[in-house]
Amino acid sequence: MEEDSKALIELRREFHRLAEPGWMEYRTTEHLIKALQDDRILLHYGKEIYAGERLGLPTKEEKERYSSGLHLAIEKAEEVLEGYTGAIAVVETGKEGPTIGFRFDIDALPLKESTDEDHLPHRLHFESDHLGAMHACGHDGHMAIGIMFTKWLAQHAKQLKGKFIVVFQPAEEGVRGANALVNGKWLEQVDYFFGMHIGMGLASGKICVGTEDILATEKIDAIFTGKSAHAGAHPEEGRNAILAAASAVLGLHSLPQDANGLARINVGKIEGGSGRNIVANHAQLALEIRGSNERVMEDLKAGVKRILEGAAIQYGCHLESSCKGRAEAWYDKDKLFHDQLTIFLQNKGYALSDFSMKGSEDVALFLNRVQEHGGKAMHFMLGSDLKAAHHQEAFDFNEEDLITGLDLFKDLVRFLMTNPIGNK
Ligand SMILES: [Zn+2]
Ligand SMILES: [Zn+2]
Known part of the structure; x- marks a missing residue:
């Protein structure tokens, strides 16, 4: 022993x-x-x-x-x-x-x-x-x-x-x-x-x-790609990926309201842009969702998809999201x-x-x-x-x-x- x-x-x-x-x-x-x-x-x-x-x-x-x-x-x-x-x-x-x-x-x-x-x-x-x-x-x-x-x-x-x-x-x-x-x-x-x-x-x-x-969980990376432009001379030519990401963060954090079980969401990391006077053509989020059962997870996953896609459309950006980890x-x-x-x-x-x-x-x-x-x-x-x-x-x-x-x-x-x- x-x-x-x-x-x-x-x-x-x-x-x-x-x-x-x-x-x-x-x-x-x-x-x-x-x-x-x-x-x-x-x-x-x-x-x-x-x-x-x-x-x-x-x-x-x-x-x-x-x-x-x-x-x-x-x-x-x-x-x-x-x-x-x-x-x-x-x-x-x-x-x-x-x-x-x-x-x-x-x-x-x-x-x-x-x-x-x-x-x-x-x-x-x-x-x-x-x-x-x-x-x-x-x-x-x-x-x-x-x-x-x-x-x-x-x-x-x-x-x-x-x-x-x-x-x-x-x-x-x-x-x-x-x-x-x-x-x-x-x-x-x-x-x-x-x-x-x-x-x-x-x-x-x-x-x-x-x-x-x-808890079940899914780890998701979401990448918004916009279009860079001169922030003073021709901002209208740009598509601001930071705005898309920022809009998504607020929407995402409103999701965990579910009577079917415990639900969690966290955007833990945000990065984007390349300079002060450039319309940002790139922004990305690292987020996770958690739920006590599959029903909650399905709701959360559908909500995340809706909000990310919505934010991309809103600001004319392209969205790419991928799963980086999952557990039940x-x-x-x-x-x-x-x-x-x-x-x-x-x-x-x-x-x-x-x-x-x-x-x-x-x-x-x-x-x-x-x-x-x-x-x-x-x-x-x-x-x-x-x-x-x-x-x-x-x-x-x-x-x-x-x-x-x-x-x-x-x-x-x-x-x-x-x-x-x-x-x-
Ligand atoms: Zn650990
Ligand atoms: Zn451990």
């Missing part, structure tokens, strides 16, 4: 140091593959694990920043360096039994890490090697748990039955990665699927079975499964607690696909006291909590081995 905890912390620190943002988890993928090297683990990675569009890919400049001069000592280095990052580990027991899937996310954030002496990664010298990239959401901890758990599955394959599929998913931030992985063959025969996130405001020592309010809502609808897990975990001594996320997580795509096929799925929150909130430069969780996450996954497997609850 003590040893496992130490190993988890060591792994977490190794991955913390490697911090790479979504679709650029090059060294992270290499490190994962090396850590999972085991005859009993079948490793899949590179293009073969992909079956859908990779949303929100980085720009050429961003890619070069992380990949230039990089040599990966793995077989499919080239594919990984093209952004086919992540891996799927499979453990076969050779015995009849359920197929059980798990997802761990692996990406960091574009954020400059704190150099405050209070910040543990800085004090103990395991801060990010990449200036401007940081594990500020705990995915370094998720990977540590995922690796230790996969190795445990391999070591115990003789005592277990069925098949285990462990997905190490890239680009969760911005909900981009899951879309490219869920449509593959991997989920077809999955009977059970589990996802988990650390922290988020749930205290150390607590576990939430069935995270509430995982997930809610804990399988009461029976929830109650069975709750009773089992309570008896095992876990301190259970309710938790509402009011955020988005693209693990919802995995959970929903498995449930649609008739499988069972659950999302957990692993409590951990935080030094600063998620996505902040001083973010840090309590490393002592990692062992609880690892134990939780082991116990879920033990539970399913002895209590087969309605395999499909």
